[in-house]
Amino acid sequence: MSSVYEQIGGEAAVDAAVDIFYRHVLGDNRISRFFEGVDMETQAQKQKAFLTMAFGGPHNYTGKDMREGHAHLVKQGLNDSHFDAVAENLAKTLKELNVPQNLIDEVMTIAESTREDVLGR
Amino acid sequence: MPAITYEDNSYALGEGESVLDCLAREGHDIPSSCRSGVCHSCMLRATSGELPPAAQKGLKDAHRAQGYFLSCCCHPEGDLTVTRADDATQKVAARVLRKETLNDRVLRVVLETDKPLEYFPGQFVNFARPGGLVRSFSLASVPALGNELEFHVALVLGGSMSGWLHHEAAPGDPLELLGPLGNCFYVSGNPEQPLFMLGTGTGLAPLYGILRDALNQGHRGPIHLFHGALLASDLYLTESLRDLDGKHENFTYHASVRDEPGEDWMEQGAVDTLALKTAPDLKGWKVFLCGNPDLVKQVQRKTFMAGANMKDIHADAFLPAGGG
Structure with a gap:
C-alpha cells in the first residue's frame, strides 16, 4: 500500500495545492489578519512545508516547531475557531483539486493532529 | 567521485551524499532546515558545473537561470563550484559616461565598465564610492548596449550617493560596481505569457x-x-x-x-x-x-x-x- 503522499500525487500535488490554499486563507476574513505584514514568499514556502506534512510527505516538522512557529499568533488570540477555518480551507482546496474523499479524510486527520501544538496547549 | 569546490577548497563528494551533507561534514555552516527541498534555506549558487534537475525543482525561473540550487537535494554527477547564495559574484570598475535629466528629480546616469558585466535587465547593482558609501540601483539597460549601463537616479533628500550623482559626478569619475543581484527579470521560454x-x-x-x-x-x-x-x-x-x-x-x-x-x-x-x-x-x-x-x-x-x-x-x- 503506497503512502497518502504518493497516492495524492507527491510534490506535484503540493505545488498544485499551495497557491490555491494560500489564496483561500488570505481571502478568509476570519483569519486573514494573522497574515498582515508577513513576507508572502516566505509564507508560501511555509505553506508548502505544511502541506507536504499534511499530505504525509517527507518533512522535518516537529511539535516544537509548530509551537514556536505559532506562539506569537496565540498571543494575538489564535484559537480553535481559527484552526477550524484553516482546516476548512484545506479541505476546500483538496475538493477543488478533485482529491478523493478518503484521501482528504486522511490529510485532515494529519492536520488535526497538529491542533494542540499550533494552539500551544 | 565528483569534487565540490567551495571557498577555494575542494572536497570529494561521498557515496550518497548531497552537496549540503558534504559541506557540513567539512565543517561549513550552511543554513538548513527541512533537508527535503521544501524550505529553501540551504540554497546555494553554482558558478560552474552541471546541476541535476532535482536540485532546482520548485525554484523560480529567475533563480534557476542564475544557477541557484538546493544543496540538500543536489547529487551532482560531475564537479561543481559553489558559493553562498548571497555572494555578489562580480566586481567591476566603471566610470560615469554621461548624465541626462529625465524629470525634475530623476537623472539618467550612464556608466561605462572596463569589462562587460553579465546581467539580466531589471537586476540591481551596488555602487561603491571611495570611503565606503554603497547604494543599490536597478539596471535599466539591456546587454545589447555592451559596456554601457543605464540607471535612473532619483534625488533623495539628504541622500549621499544620489546627491553626489546629481550635483557633482562628472564624466570620467570612477565607481565600483558589485553585483548583479536580484530576481526581478525576464526569463525567455514562455513567449506567449501575458x-x-x-x-x-x-x-x-x-x-x-x-x-x-x-x-x-x-x-x-x-x-x-x-x-x-x-x-x-x-x-x-x-x-x-x-x-x-x-x-x-x-x-x-x-x-x-x-x-x-x-x-x-x-x-x-x-x-x-x-x-x-x-x-x-x-x-x-x-x-x-x-x-x-x-x-x-x-x-x-x-x-x-x-x-x-x-x-x-x-x-x-x-x-x-x-x-x-
Missing part, C-alpha cells in the same frame, strides 16, 4: 530594462506596463514608452497620475486600482512590481489574489537606505 508590470517612481528603471529585454527577445504575449505617479511631472520616459507602444502591437503603456488630471492620454487614479481594472484576472500571468515598498507589498497580494502564481510574481521593493 506580462503585468507595475512601478512607481524610479521603479520604472528595472521595468524599462525588463520591457526592452522581453521585446528584444521576441516576446509575443501581451505586455502591460503601468507607471504611476502623484503628479504628471513625476512621470518620465513618456515619449520613449509611447513610441514603443506605437511600434509593438502587443505592448501597452499606461501612465497614471493620482493627484491631478494630467494630460489627455494619461489616466487619473491610483495605479494599482487602474492596473487591476485593466487586468482583473491574472491567472497564468507573469508579474513584475518595482518601487515604493508599501505599494509593492500591497500589489503583490492583490495580484496573487487576482490569480497570479507566487512563482510568477517578482517583487522588487526599493527600500530606503539606512542613514542618508
Whole structure:
C-alpha cells in the first residue's frame, strides 16, 4: 500500500495545492489578519512545508516547531475557531483539486493532529 | 567521485551524499532546515558545473537561470563550484559616461565598465564610492548596449550617493560596481505569457530594462506596463514608452497620475486600482512590481489574489537606505 503522499500525487500535488490554499486563507476574513505584514514568499514556502506534512510527505516538522512557529499568533488570540477555518480551507482546496474523499479524510486527520501544538496547549 | 569546490577548497563528494551533507561534514555552516527541498534555506549558487534537475525543482525561473540550487537535494554527477547564495559574484570598475535629466528629480546616469558585466535587465547593482558609501540601483539597460549601463537616479533628500550623482559626478569619475543581484527579470521560454508590470517612481528603471529585454527577445504575449505617479511631472520616459507602444502591437503603456488630471492620454487614479481594472484576472500571468515598498507589498497580494502564481510574481521593493 503506497503512502497518502504518493497516492495524492507527491510534490506535484503540493505545488498544485499551495497557491490555491494560500489564496483561500488570505481571502478568509476570519483569519486573514494573522497574515498582515508577513513576507508572502516566505509564507508560501511555509505553506508548502505544511502541506507536504499534511499530505504525509517527507518533512522535518516537529511539535516544537509548530509551537514556536505559532506562539506569537496565540498571543494575538489564535484559537480553535481559527484552526477550524484553516482546516476548512484545506479541505476546500483538496475538493477543488478533485482529491478523493478518503484521501482528504486522511490529510485532515494529519492536520488535526497538529491542533494542540499550533494552539500551544 | 565528483569534487565540490567551495571557498577555494575542494572536497570529494561521498557515496550518497548531497552537496549540503558534504559541506557540513567539512565543517561549513550552511543554513538548513527541512533537508527535503521544501524550505529553501540551504540554497546555494553554482558558478560552474552541471546541476541535476532535482536540485532546482520548485525554484523560480529567475533563480534557476542564475544557477541557484538546493544543496540538500543536489547529487551532482560531475564537479561543481559553489558559493553562498548571497555572494555578489562580480566586481567591476566603471566610470560615469554621461548624465541626462529625465524629470525634475530623476537623472539618467550612464556608466561605462572596463569589462562587460553579465546581467539580466531589471537586476540591481551596488555602487561603491571611495570611503565606503554603497547604494543599490536597478539596471535599466539591456546587454545589447555592451559596456554601457543605464540607471535612473532619483534625488533623495539628504541622500549621499544620489546627491553626489546629481550635483557633482562628472564624466570620467570612477565607481565600483558589485553585483548583479536580484530576481526581478525576464526569463525567455514562455513567449506567449501575458506580462503585468507595475512601478512607481524610479521603479520604472528595472521595468524599462525588463520591457526592452522581453521585446528584444521576441516576446509575443501581451505586455502591460503601468507607471504611476502623484503628479504628471513625476512621470518620465513618456515619449520613449509611447513610441514603443506605437511600434509593438502587443505592448501597452499606461501612465497614471493620482493627484491631478494630467494630460489627455494619461489616466487619473491610483495605479494599482487602474492596473487591476485593466487586468482583473491574472491567472497564468507573469508579474513584475518595482518601487515604493508599501505599494509593492500591497500589489503583490492583490495580484496573487487576482490569480497570479507566487512563482510568477517578482517583487522588487526599493527600500530606503539606512542613514542618508
